[in-house]
Amino acid sequence: MQKDINILVVDDEPVVINSCERVLKEKGYNVHSAMRGKDAMLMMKDNIYNLVLTDLKMPEMDGISLIEWIRQSRPDTGIVVITGYPSHQTIQESLNLGCIDYVSKPFTPVMLTDATSRALKRIKKRFPNKEFSPATDIITGYSYIKGGDITNAGSASKALRSHLMGLGIPMEAIRRAAVSAFEAEMNVVMHAVAGILFYILKNTELKLIVRDIGPGMEDVELAMKEGYTTAPHWSKQMGWGTGLGLPNIIKNSDGFKIDSIVDGGTTLEIIISITGIKSNENN
Numbered sequence: 001m002q003k004d005i006n007i008l009v010v011d012d013e014p015v016v017i018n019s020c021e022r023v024l025k026e027k028g029y030n031v032h033s034a035m036r037g038k039d040a041m042l043m044m045k046d047n048i049y050n051l052v053l054t055d056l057k058m059p060e061m062d063g064i065s066l067i068e069w070i071r072q073s074r075p076d077t078g079i080v081v082i083t084g085y086p087s088h089q090t091i092q093e094s095l096n097l098g099c100i101d102y103v104s105k106p107f108t109p110v111m112l113t114d115a116t117s118r119a120l121k122r123i124k125k126r127f128p129n130k131e132f133s134p135a136t137d138i139i140t141g142y143s144y145i146k147g148g149d150i151t152n153a154g155s156a157s158k159a160l161r162s163h164l165m166g167l168g169i170p171m172e173a174i175r176r177a178a179v180s181a182f183e184a185e186m187n188v189v190m191h192a193v194a195g196i197l198f199y200i201l202k203n204t205e206l207k208l209i210v211r212d213i214g215p216g217m218e219d220v221e222l223a224m225k226e227g228y229t230t231a232p233h234w235s236k237q238m239g240w241g242t243g244l245g246l247p248n249i250i251k252n253s254d255g256f257k258i259d260s261i262v263d264g265g266t267t268l269e270i271i272i273s274i275t276g277i278k279s280n281e282n283n
Helices: 014-026 037-046 063-073 088-096 109-124 156-166 170-191 233-237 246-251
Strands: 007-008 032-033 053-054 078-083 101-104 137-148 194-202 205-213 253-259 267-275
Touching: 007 063, 014 032, 014 078, 014 109, 032 037, 032 156, 037 063, 037 267, 053 063, 053 109, 063 088, 078 109, 088 137, 088 194, 101 109, 101 194, 109 137, 109 194, 109 253, 137 156, 137 233, 156 170, 156 194, 170 194, 170 205, 170 246, 194 267, 246 253
Parallel strands: 007 032, 007 053, 053 078, 078 101
Antiparallel strands: 137 194, 194 205, 205 267, 253 267
């Protein structure tokens, strides 16, 4: 139950703390706060928190130092970064240290609650090297995407494909998921500073969520049209960028939602229905 979930918010801006407390308490979570990393450490020595939401830029002790301490002292605690200075360097460093997600300032209540929910799901259930049982399991994971990184373009969708194949997912569902993930990943590579591909597999539904730090879209309806592109010149020279890929994602998915804010980034939510999975409950 959510009332049993303890969350610690660490930020030196009172307005951020107040916003997080208000939004998360309305969802039924127990929320505490600290304005300094050292204060957060003291609180965590005396209390157990399921999740910590921490800023990166703070006086005396920065967020990276706090994250390193949490990973060593409270390895079971989930971490979500809150930052007003997002970049692929800070996001990559945070993910390498074990953070689950990031929220860019300014954020909306939905952005905050979505990141919190995803983080708690990932903490709750992990099934490495185990065949997926749709009756009982929730499989989650994520991959970091660096904007402009041509060398590693496609690695996030490839990792997703490999993971799904290891879980015994039907090949047609894997193909559709891989195509959708690749199109979304390439949009991040070509247009954004950085992004993350999340996936949540539950029952017979795979949900892909791709969030980026990028320019956003001024006209989403136009972006959905076949052949429309705002791709940079370098990507066109490589044979990419003939379209934003959104129509292809829609063709290969069973549900699609897009939320884009100019200068605030874009979030895609893609649903892939999965049929033909054999339950291993009796194995």
